[in-house]
Amino acid sequence: xxxxxxxxxxxxxxxxxxxxxxxxxxxxxxxxxxxxxxxxxxxxxxxxxxxxxxxxxxxxxxxxxxxxxxxxxxxxxxxxxxxxxxxxxxxxxxxxxxxxxxxxxxxxxxxxxxxxxxxxxxxxxxxxxxxxxxxxxxxxxxxxxxxxxxxxxxxxxxxxxxxxxxxxxxxxxxxxxxxxxxxxxxxxxxxxxxxxxxxxxxxxxxxxxxxxxxxxxxxxxxxxxxxxxxxxxxxxxxxxxxxxxxxxxxxxxxx
Numbered sequence: 001x002x003x004x005x006x007x008x009x010x011x012x013x014x015x016x017x018x019x020x021x022x023x024x025x026x027x028x029x030x031x032x033x034x035x036x037x038x039x040x041x042x043x044x045x046x047x048x049x050x051x052x053x054x055x056x057x058x059x060x061x062x063x064x065x066x067x068x069x070x071x072x073x074x075x076x077x078x079x080x081x082x083x084x085x086x087x088x089x090x091x092x093x094x095x096x097x098x099x100x101x102x103x104x105x106x107x108x109x110x111x112x113x114x115x116x117x118x119x120x121x122x123x124x125x126x127x128x129x130x131x132x133x134x135x136x137x138x139x140x141x142x143x144x145x146x147x148x149x150x151x152x153x154x155x156x157x158x159x160x161x162x163x164x165x166x167x168x169x170x171x172x173x174x175x176x177x178x179x180x181x182x183x184x185x186x187x188x189x190x191x192x193x194x195x196x197x198x199x200x201x202x203x204x205x206x207x208x209x210x211x212x213x214x215x216x217x218x219x220x221x222x223x224x225x226x227x228x229x230x231x232x233x234x235x236x237x238x239x240x241x242x243x244x245x246x247x248x249x250x251x252x253x254x255x
Contacts, residue, residue: 001028001029001097001099001254001255002025002026002028002029002252002254002255003027003028003029003030003031003101003144003252004025004027004029004030004220004252004253005031005032005033005103005144005145005218005219005220005250005251006018006021006030006031006032006033006218006239006246006248006249006250007032007033007034007146007200007217007218007246007247008033008035008246008248009036009248010035010036010037010246011032011035011037011042011043012036012037012041012043013244014245014246015043015046017242017245017246018030018032019046019047019050021236021238021239021250022050022052023050025236027068027070027252028069028070028071028097029067029068029070029096030052030067030068030069031065031066031092031101031145032056032066032067032068032103033065033103033104033105033145033146034063034064034105034146035058035066036058036059036060036061036063036064037058037059037060037064038059038060039056039057039058042054042056042058042066044056052068052069052070053068053069053070053072053073054066054067055069055092055094057078057088057089057092058089059089062089063089063090063105064105065089065090065091065092065103065104065145066092066103067092067094067096067101069094069096071096071097072096073094073095073096074095074096075093076092076093077092077093078091078093079091080127080130081130082129087123089105090104090105090106090107090123091103091104091105091127092104098140099140100134100139100140100141100142101142101144102141102142102143102144102145103144104143104144104145104146104147105145106120106123106124106146106147106149107120107123107148108148108166109148109167109172110166111166112166112169117166117169117172120148120172120175121171121175124172124176124178124179125175125178127179128179128182131143131179131182132182135182135223137182137183137225138223138225139225140223140226141222141223141226142220142221142222142223142226143179143184143220143221143222144218144220144221144251145218146217146218146248147217147218148166148167148172148217149167149168149172149173149175149217150162150167150168150173150217151173151177151180151186151216154194155215155216156198156215157198157212157213157214157215167217180221183223183224184221184222184223185221185222185224185227186219187221187222187227187230187233188219188220188233188251188253190227190230190233191230191232191233196212197216197235198214198215198216198235199214199215199216199217199218199235199248199249199251200215200216200217200218200247200248200249201213201214201215201240201247202214202247209237209241217248218248218251219251220233220251220252220253222253226255230254230255231254231255232253232254233252233253233254234252235249235250236249236250236251237249
């Protein structure tokens with residue numbers, strides 16, 4: 001099984017890039033984030049014609065999650081069920097081929113003094129409680145998506161300058177770590193413990209990719225049982241080098 005995740009930063013703008021990548025790499029599951037489109041305008045037919053079942057929930061110009069799967073989902077759900085904001089365009093769950101797949105687009109947070117940063121920290125807390133209610137470590141569970149956190153110093157090219165950034169601030173890292181402590185294992189680090197690997201490169205400097213000045217914000221995390229089956233993981237920089245790319249690129253893991 002090949003699983004992949006990609007923050008497309010508008011699925012309609014990146015439709016051709018996604019379709020080309022699907023045809024070249026034939027993943028079994030591709031999770032998309034920040035699709036930025038209402039459901040009636042999502043280009044589902046394009047991906048169905050490529051051989052995928054397509055599940056999505058989005059909104060105009062903001063947020064949005066989608067799963068493309070070779071096999072149909074037995075279950076598909078969106079959002080939290082704890083009485084707080086459901087955030088259906090940030091949290092997606094599916095049971096596919098016996099694997100519990102959680103696709104998240106975690107809030108970025110804007111600024112550490114902004115109310116959205118507190119919302120981000122609370123979002124992680126709610127997610128951990130959601131994991132605890134629904135899953136056990138004996139299950140095959142995958143949590144993937146754009147987590148909007150560089151977890152360790154090697155996950156950002158200049159950590160010494162990022163102490164107050166919402167994607168590297170100690171509270172965001174601690175909140176993400178608390179979620180991971182449910183039992184999730186970072187599949188990419190199983191195969192690539194060395195620094196210098198990133199999934200996000202800011203648009204503002206077009207030389208960032210060449211100079212390897214990026215962030216690792218996208219993850220494929222696995223329950224212990226699932227992680228033991230992971231044979232490889234890879235960051236594909238090719239989509240980031242396309243004309244009019246997303247500022248993120250595609251992460252894959254094979255099981």
